[in-house]
Amino acid sequence: MTVSADRITRPAHPARPTRPAGGAPGRRRGRFGVHAFLLAVSLAFLAPLLLAVYASLRPYEETARDGYFSLPSRLSLDYYRQAFSDSGMGRYFLNSLLIAVPGVLVTLFLASFTAFAVARLRLRGSMVLLMVFTAGNLLPQQVIVTPLYVLFNKVPLPYWMSDSMTLYDSLWAVLAVQIAFQLGFCVFVLANFMRTLPQEILEAAIVDGAGVWTRYRHVTLPLCRPALAALGTLQFTWMYNDFLWGLVFLSTGDKLPVTSALNNLRGQFFTDYNLLAAGSVIVALPTIVVFLLLQRHFIAGLTLGANKG
Template sequence: MTLSATPAPVRARSRGRLGVHAFLLVVSLAFLAPLLLAVYASLRPYEETAKYGYFSLPRHLSFDYYRQAFVDSGMGKYFVNSLVIAVPGVLITLFLASFVAFAVARLRIRGGTVLLMVFTAGNLLPQQVIVTPLYVLFNKIPLPYWMSDSLTVYDSYWAVIAVQIAFQLGFCVFVLAHFMRTLPVEILEAAIVDGAGVWARYRRVTLPLCRPALAALGTLQFTWMYNDFLWGLVFLSDGDKLPVTSALNNLRGQFFTDYNLLAAGSVLVALPTILVFLALQRHFIAGLTLGASKG
C-alpha cells in the first residue's frame, strides 16, 4: 500500500504561508535596519567609520559614546521633562476617551454618532494650522504661581499636555467606541438588572473588558507624546523644560557633528518607548487583534 501524495490545496497553502512569512521578514528587517545601523554606529569610533565606512567590519567596539551622550546633553533632566508631559497626558487622554466612548457606544445618547464624527474629524485638522492662535491664547490665560513660573499657560507643562490631549482624544474615542460596541450587550444588561448605575457599569464592567484596547492605545499614545518635539519647542521658552527629543540638538557641534555620538543619543532617547512596548507587548497585541475577531 503506497502513501498518497500531499493534496494540491495543502501544498498551495504551505507555499502561500511561506510567502507571507518571507514578506513579513523582509518588511521587519526593512523597519529594523535604521535602528540596527544606529546601534552599530554608536558602538564604533567616528574615526573608524569615517575611514572604513559605516558598513565595514568593526575594529573596536565600546559603550563610551552612550556615557558621553548622556553626560554632554544633560539627558537626565530632559527624560524627566518628557515623562512629566507624557505620563499625565496618556492617563488623562485614556480616561476622557473611555468615558466619551462609553457614552457613545453603550448609553445610546442622542446625537452620539454625530459626536463621534466630530471627534474623528478633529484628527483631520493639521496641527500646524493652530500654532499661532494657541500661542496667543496661552499667553493670555493666567495660572497661579505654583502651576506656572510665567503665571500663564505659556511656558508651562500644562500647555503641552493640554495640546497633546486635545489632538489625541479623537483617535482614542474612535478606537474605544468601536471596541466597546463589540462587547456582549448581555453583560451590561445583567449589570443593570443587578442595580448597577452608569458609573458602576463604566468602571466595574466596561473598563476591565477594555484592558487590551487601553493597553494598545496607551502604548501608542506614550510613543507619540514622548517623541513629540513641535509643541515643546513652541510652548516652552525655558530650555530646562524642553522634552528629551531636544537633548539631541545639544550633541550637534557648531562646525562638526559626530554622527556616531548622535546615534548613541538617539538610541538612549528611544529606550523608554521600547521598554514600554516590551512591558505591554502582550496586551498591545491582544488589543490589536481582539476587536477584529468579534462579530
C-alpha cells in the same frame, strides 16, 4: 433470540480523500515565500535603527575615514556615557515622563468615559458627537501652531504652576495639547469597541440597581482592558516621541522633553553623528521597554474581533 453473524452488516468505511500530489511541498514553498517576504520587510524597517546602533559603537574618526559600512577595529560604549552626561538626559527624561504618563492616564480616562456615554447611554446626537471627535484628527497639527502660541501667551497661570505666569513655556501647555489631539482617536476606537460588548451585561447591572458610574467603572472598563492597553501603548509612544510641541511652546532649555533636548548634542560648527546616534538610541529605549511590557495586551487589543464570524 439469536442473530447470526452473517446477517450483521458493518457500515462501510468512507473513502479517505486522497491528498493531491505535490500539495504539501507547494504549501511549504508558499509559506517559505511569505516568511522570506516578511523577513525582508522587517529588515528594511530595522535597517536605520541597526545602522544607528552600529555607528554609535564606533569612533567618529574611524567612520569618517572608512565609511559607515566598513568593518570596525573596535567597539565601545563610550558614546553612550558621553551622550547621557553631555546632554543632561536625566532631567529631560523626567520632563518627558511628566508629559507622557499623566497625558496617557488623563486621555484614557476622558476618552473611555466619553466613549461609554456615546456607545452605551443612547444620548441624542451621539453619532454627531463621535463625528466631531473624529474630525479633530483630520486637522493637521501645524495649522494651529500660531493660534495656540498666541492663546497660551494670554492664559494666566499662578506662579506655583508656571514661573512664566502664563501657559506658554510650561509643561502644562504641551500636556494640554497632547491630550486634546489624542482624545478624538481614543474616543473613536473605544466607542466602536464598546458597541461590540454584550448589551445583556449592562441590562443585568441596571436590574441590580447599578448607576452610571458603577456600570462604567465596574462593568465596562474591565471588559475594555485589552483595548485600553493597546491604546495606552500607542499613546505613550506618540506623546513621548513628540518633537513639535515641546519645541514650539517651551523656550526654557531645562523644560524641554528628551526628544527636543537631542539638539544639545549638536555643535555650532561640528556635529559628531555617532554621538547623536548614541543619544537617539538612548531616547528610544523607554518606548521599547513599554512595548515589551505591554506586548501581550497590545497584540490582544489589536486582534480583538478577528475570530468573530
